[in-house]
Amino acid sequence: MTRLTGKILVVDDDSAICLVIAEALKRQGHIVRTVGSIAERKEALPVFAPDVLITDVMLPDGDGLDDVAAIIAQEPDLKVIILSAQNTLNTAVRATGQGAFEYLPKPFDLNELSRAVTEAISVRASSHAPRSDGEGSGEDLPLIGRSPQMQEVYRTIARVVSNDLNILVLGESGTGKELVAEAIHSLGPRRARPFVAINMAAIPRELIESELFGYEKGAFTGAMQRSAGKFEQAEGGTLFLDEIGDMPMDAQTRLLRVLQSGEITTVGGTRPVRVNVRIIAATNQDLTNLTAEGRFREDLFYRLNVVPIRLPPLRERAGDVPLLARHFLDQAALGGLPRKSLSDGAAALLELYDWPGNVRELQNLMKRLTVLTRDQEIQVQHLRQVLTFAESLADPSGIGVVELREAARRWAREQLAVGGDMSASELHDRLLGVIEPVLLGETLAAMDGNQIRAAATLGMNRNTLRKKLTHYDIDPAMPLRER
Numbered sequence: 001m002t003r004l005t006g007k008i009l010v011v012d013d014d015s016a017i018c019l020v021i022a023e024a025l026k027r028q029g030h031i032v033r034t035v036g037s038i039a040e041r042k043e044a045l046p047v048f049a050p051d052v053l054i055t056d057v058m059l060p061d062g063d064g065l066d067d068v069a070a071i072i073a074q075e076p077d078l079k080v081i082i083l084s085a086q087n088t089l090n091t092a093v094r095a096t097g098q099g100a101f102e103y104l105p106k107p108f109d110l111n112e113l114s115r116a117v118t119e120a121i122s123v124r125a126s127s128h129a130p131r132s133d134g135e136g137s138g139e140d141l142p143l144i145g146r147s148p149q150m151q152e153v154y155r156t157i158a159r160v161v162s163n164d165l166n167i168l169v170l171g172e173s174g175t176g177k178e179l180v181a182e183a184i185h186s187l188g189p190r191r192a193r194p195f196v197a198i199n200m201a202a203i204p205r206e207l208i209e210s211e212l213f214g215y216e217k218g219a220f221t222g223a224m225q226r227s228a229g230k231f232e233q234a235e236g237g238t239l240f241l242d243e244i245g246d247m248p249m250d251a252q253t254r255l256l257r258v259l260q261s262g263e264i265t266t267v268g269g270t271r272p273v274r275v276n277v278r279i280i281a282a283t284n285q286d287l288t289n290l291t292a293e294g295r296f297r298e299d300l301f302y303r304l305n306v307v308p309i310r311l312p313p314l315r316e317r318a319g320d321v322p323l324l325a326r327h328f329l330d331q332a333a334l335g336g337l338p339r340k341s342l343s344d345g346a347a348a349l350l351e352l353y354d355w356p357g358n359v360r361e362l363q364n365l366m367k368r369l370t371v372l373t374r375d376q377e378i379q380v381q382h383l384r385q386v387l388t389f390a391e392s393l394a395d396p397s398g399i400g401v402v403e404l405r406e407a408a409r410r411w412a413r414e415q416l417a418v419g420g421d422m423s424a425s426e427l428h429d430r431l432l433g434v435i436e437p438v439l440l441g442e443t444l445a446a447m448d449g450n451q452i453r454a455a456a457t458l459g460m461n462r463n464t465l466r467k468k469l470t471h472y473d474i475d476p477a478m479p480l481r482e483r
Contacts, residue, residue, distance in 0.1 A: 005029040008049030011041045011214040012083065013060050019053065024110050025117060035062045045071065050078065052101075052120045054113070057084040057091065068098040079120035083108060089143045089154045093187050096158035103158065105151040121367045143179050144324050147317035151179070154311050161188040166259070168244075168304045169282040171311030174358030176281040178242060181307055184239040190278055198230050201243040208251045210267045211483030213258075218267025231264050231275045238278045244304065245285035247298060256300045279304065314362065322347035324359060329367035329378075338369045351389060437472040438461040440465070449476050 005343070008030050010021050025032050031418060035041055038061045038071075052069070055064045067078055085106040095103040101123070102116040106256055126275055141302065143150070160167060169177040178197060187194045202210055210219070214229030231237055241247075245256070259265050259279065263272035281304045290296035298410040305361035333339035355361055365386065370399050373382050415427055439458070447453040455465040 004118065004121045005031075006117075007031045007048060007126070008010045008033070008052045008054060009041070009044055009048055009050035010034040011036070011038075011053070011055040011059065011064060013037065013056065017056075020110070021113065023171050025341035028118075038064060038067075039076060047073075051124055052079045052081060052117055054081045054083060054117075057082060057086060057095075065094060065098055067102060068095075072099040078122055079124055081113070081116050081120065083113075084098060089183060090145075091155035091204060092151075092158040096161075097129070097203060097453075103155055105146070105148075105154075119156060128418060141430060143176065143183055143316055144327050145320035146323065147312075147320050150316050151311040153311060156278060156307070157184055157187070160184060160307050164278050166278075166306040167280040167312060168287075168306075168308045169280065170308060171282075171284060172313045172358055173284050174360035175311040176359050177284075177311055177314060178240060181240040181280040181282065181469060185240075185278070186278060188238075190237050192235050195238050195240065196230050196234035196241040197242060199242040201246040204282045205251075208248060208388045209254060212251070213254070214266040214269075220264070220277070223268070226266070229264070229266065231258065231272065234275075234277045238275055238280060241281040242277065243283055243285075244281040244405050245283040245287055247296075248296070251438060252297045253301050256297060256303060257446060260298075262397060307436065314358045318351040320356070321350045321353075321362065324362055325350055325366055326394055331363075332367050332370040339376075340370050341377045343377050343379050346378050346383050349380055349387075359448070377437045387473050436468065440468060440472065441474060444474075444476050451476060 006027065008025050010018050010032060012018050012021075012034070013036040015034075015036070018036070022032040022034055024190050033044060033050070035044050036059075038059050041055065041064075043052075044050075054070070057064045065082065068082070072078060072080060079101040080099065080104045082091075082100045082102070083106055084095070085308050092105075101130055104113060113264045117383075131454070143153070145153075157180065167184060168180070169180050171177050172308060181197070182195060185191060199210060200208065208464065210227075210229065212229050212231060214227050214232055215223050217223055217225050241255075258275070262274075262276070263274050265272050287296055287301050287305070291298045291301050314324075322342065325347065329340050329342060350362070357364075368386065369378050369382060372386070414430065415430060440454075443454045443457055444451070447457065451462055453463045458465065462467075
């Protein structure tokens with residue numbers, strides 16, 4: 001199959017990034033031109049006439065997103081791919097709202113960028129315009145994280161905010177499923193209307209239908225007057241059905257009819273009521289298994305699962321933990337509690353925890369530390385008083401994992417300060433060159449020079465160990481203290 005190629009204009013003030021992108025795309029047969037500012041972009045666009053524009057957001061002479069919508073209005077066939085180190089949900093939504101074909105956070109994957117370029121050119125060639133309705137928002141939203149997993153969540157949200165497709169948010173308890181629903185609502189065209197949430201697991205089974213659909217006066221004992229249900233309360237807005245996997249089968253049947261017809265009938269009522277709501281459901285259960293077991297309607301599952309969004313557990317995005325922790329400390333201060341900061345060591349320790357309660361557990365811990373910690377800065381010792389797992393992180397020598405990570409970070413900062421334009425790979429090689437020979441030597445010494453046992457301990461085969469010993473000029477027969 002012949003690969004589609006085109007003309008690509010890359011806009012980034014980092015010449016190294018421009019070079020890497022240009023070389024990768026040229027190898028695929030594309031014609032590539034690079035510029036470093038908005039002014040240069042404006043000059044190049046009419047002359048170069050690219051098929052795809054790849055642009056950074058933060059440029060020396062302004063915001064690279066500001067005039068993207070105007071560019072697309074003038075050149076509707078032009079596909080725009082946004083790159084940004086501002087890896088927030090707002091940036092993703094704003095990029096989509098400006099009509100961008102794709103948004104990729106920095107640091108980006110070259111394969112992902114290459115895929116996006118190929119798709120953009122393919123769409124252009126087939127004259128299928130990407131969805132570009134929806135508005136950006138400058139409001140701060142509670143979803144926080146710069147990990148690749150959260151970037152994927154942001155991109156999905158950005159693509160669905162402007163339509164009424166049903167959304168199914170999947171994730172463990174405490175991952176922030178309701179926050180996703182609130183974000184979709186607050187960024188979309190229904191944001192001026194109500195956002196109504198109902199937790200299926202928190203309502204007695206016999207009351208779920210009256211809670212959802214409302215009831216008429218006299219429908220049951222105690223029904224003294226007509227009461228609107230959640231569907232009517234959410235009219236024109238969004239209804240969030242949390243823990244949908246706990247919904248009884250008879251209520252599932254009624255919900256399916258509402259989704260099919262757009263009408264509800266109150267408990268005790270006879271006339272259908274037309275409703276206009278967007279449905280976002282969420283669960284921490286595996287609905288596929290529930291369907292197979294006959295505990296969840298298959299047809300309802302397919303109705304709800306039009307666009308699935310999986311929220312990763314906090315243990316899968318440990319790098320986001322310090323960012324979240326500091327955010328929760330700021331939140332606590334805004335709520336009237338003392339303002340606290342988090343040391344780098346404490347932040348590193350938090351990254352090592354599994355967080356079975358996910359973001360909710362982290363939030364509660366930050367509140368507790370805000371109250372219990374007398375010092376202004378939360379240190380490692382404060383965490384070790386409240387997190388039992390932390391005690392196990394100290395090795396017999398008294399040097400803990402946290403302290404080791406802190407030392408590595410300080411070393412990395414120092415190397416970057418003196419190394420100038422040193423790349424991440426160069427920094428990695430330099431750090432490895434410092435640590436690996438010591439690790440190899442210590443392991444060999446502990447194994448009395450037995451290379452087979454040392455290789456097994458280090459999780460490598462014997463030939464790999466021998467190559468590394470040769471590379472670092474380590475004599476396995478020499479006692480460690482003489483090396």
